[in-house]
Amino acid sequence: MRGPPVFLEECIMEQKKFVETIGKMAREDMGKSRILASVTIAQAILESGWGTSELCINANALFGIKADARWGGKVYSKETKECYDGVNYTTITALFRAYESWEESVLDHSAFLAESQRYTAVIGETDYKAACRALKAAGYATDPSYPQKLISLIEQYKLTAYDKAETEESTMSNSPLVNYVKISPNKSSPRNNKIKKITIHHMAGNLSVETCGNVFAPTSRQASSNYGIGSDGRVGMYVEEKDRAWTSSNADNDNQAVTIEVANNGGAPNWPVSDKAMAKLIELCVDICERNGIEKLNFTGDKSGNLTMHKYFAATACPGPYLESKFQYIADEVNKRLGAGGQSTGSTGGSGSSTLEYKVGDIVNFTGDTHYTSATSTSGKACKPGQAKVTAVAPSGKHPYHLIKNGGTCTVYGWVDAADISGKVGSTGSTSSGSTGSTAQETTLSVGDVVKMDKAATVYGTSGKFDSWVYGAKLYVRQINGSRIVVSTQKTGAVTGAVDKKYLTKA
Incomplete structure (x- = not known):
């Protein structure tokens, strides 16, 4: 009499584990692809039968994407049922994309949607119901009830919690x-x-x-x-x-x-x-x-x-x-x-503003141990000193310089006091090649340039790393905003993420 309850409990635990595993991948991917994590998880559940389908077990394929002429990777052949007229189902044998891991399957799912104009309505959509309907309308599945099945899964398992960024x-x-x-x-x-x-x-x-x-x-x-x-x-x-x-x-x-x-x-x-x-x-x-x-x-x-x-x-x-x-x-x-305008000092000329010694782009010696979330903050957080780059200037601010670490053990990323900067790096001629160093930090980039990313690069504004494959990939510059560069593996479609310009070199 104890068999069924234990089996049910185990099933529930397995489903919870599946959601947590795919949810973590989908949430991380959402920041790059702009595809709702809840929709990705629901598709993985539906298409793979909670990870138990033949495709998932034998090919790590969570989403049942067919392998057409565009696909150059592994394939898996199996029978599948399709509904072409909205009523009757036909059994066919088809080739499906196969992967080395679930993570690879999630990434390819987003790339598949991003590379096709058919799925434009899915990318960036924040209403999960609209996104589910857009998938069906674009031809992702032939099942007439496909959108409602996804919506029911999202609501039953509260998958929208994964649409919220963690930090x-x-x-x-x-x-x-x-x-x-x-x-x-x-x-x-x-x-x-x-x-x-x-x-x-x-x-x-x-x-x-x-x-x-x-x-x-x-x-x-x-x-x-x-x-x-x-x-x-x-x-x-x-x-x-x-x-x-x-x-x-x-x-x-x-x-x-x-x-x-x-x-x-x-x-x-x-x-x-x-x-x-x-x-x-x-x-x-x-x-x-x-x-x-x-x-x-x-x-x-x-x-x-x-x-x-x-x-x-x-x-x-x-x-x-x-x-x-x-x-x-x-x-x-x-x-x-x-401090991001054309004036070298960053002075506003307004009442109470003052001419500051350093400008955006300067590499400086940061000697302090505290950085702040804004130029007017009253409380800060601890950080380590070292070389840093000036990325913004607020002449009227209590902490007028925004710095980011420039290698070494320095951990600053925020607004700092002027008194905590002891001078520009190389300004006394102590570096072996000041002009070369400056050029390396100020690589000129334009939208459309092909670049490579340094292995030390972190996601812009955080200490988090990109997926390992990004560091060896050919990347395209998609958007430039000061030192913040948005890159992608394709000239159009989903972006990979944002990175500081100092980590990029032209390929």
Whole structure:
């Protein structure tokens, strides 16, 4: 009488182990592929029968991807049933992709989806139900009930827990410039990506921060923003930065962006904003960049930059002609205060700012033992001294330099006091070849360049390493933002990750 309960318990434990194993791989992969971990896990469960299918046992194939002419790896032949007319099933013999490990299967699954235009709607989708339906619509499976099977698995086993990045939520903070708070229910919690962008909107009216909060309060509105700025320069917060606001008609953008609504002190056709609102907008953008490690605002005139506007993602005139004409000015002013602009000293010229000795790109001797998460933080964390690179400057900040370690035993990664820097490396002529060292650190890269990654490289902004295969791979430069370089193994499609420029050399 004890047999069945023990067997059931063992089955449950095996399923839990399977979810944890695949979940860890899928969560890590999600940061690179932008495919929801919950969807990847559900597909692995369904396609492999919890890891018990013939394909999984004999070929480590979790997802049942057929081996067509594009596949150059191992294959496995077996019978399978297909439903071509939505009603009747036909048994055929087909070749399937085979792998050395489950991890390899997960990585190939993402690469398979990314390399095909058919699956564009899956990449970056943050609604698991929409992603499941997009898979079926793109032809991943012929089973008419395929989306609902995936959705049921996700909900039954609470797989959306794996869609949440492990460390990002705890490190995200809110702006100290906020004067008023009214949290909107219209949000996705938490956001599924790091904050990398700022998207500016206009309110299409002269709303106070309180009125804007009231507009976003009803669930029927289905809209919100992280912040709002009134014509009087006051700042309202409606969605915390750890959560995605529903602002730009584009989930992928809003998961990466802090969104800001700005009041208009005039109407159509130009929709101007007050000088106070503009000044506060620039101040808020600087604060967002400093707290989230955005070294420079890059306005490109399209959605490829990290300063974006609503009209890039929807058929709208938002943010209106006046604000749109000011985007380059906003980027320039923010970058001056971050030390990422064209001025060598990083001075803002504003009240209370001072000319600083070091600029972005300098390699310096860091002698301190504390770094901070922002230029205005009151408490810091311990770190080890050594050579470091200046990656951002905040002239008016309490801790005006942002440093990252430059090899050796140094562990600094954050904002530091000016007094903790004793000079530039090689400035006294003590290095054997100062000019050569500088050139090595400042390799000129352009989008599309083919590069190799140093084995010492870590994922940008962390101490984490890339998958081992990345270090020997030919990589393409996909995006450049100061020292932060986004690379991939393909010219288009999913990215591999971001890395500091110092770790890359042209292939």
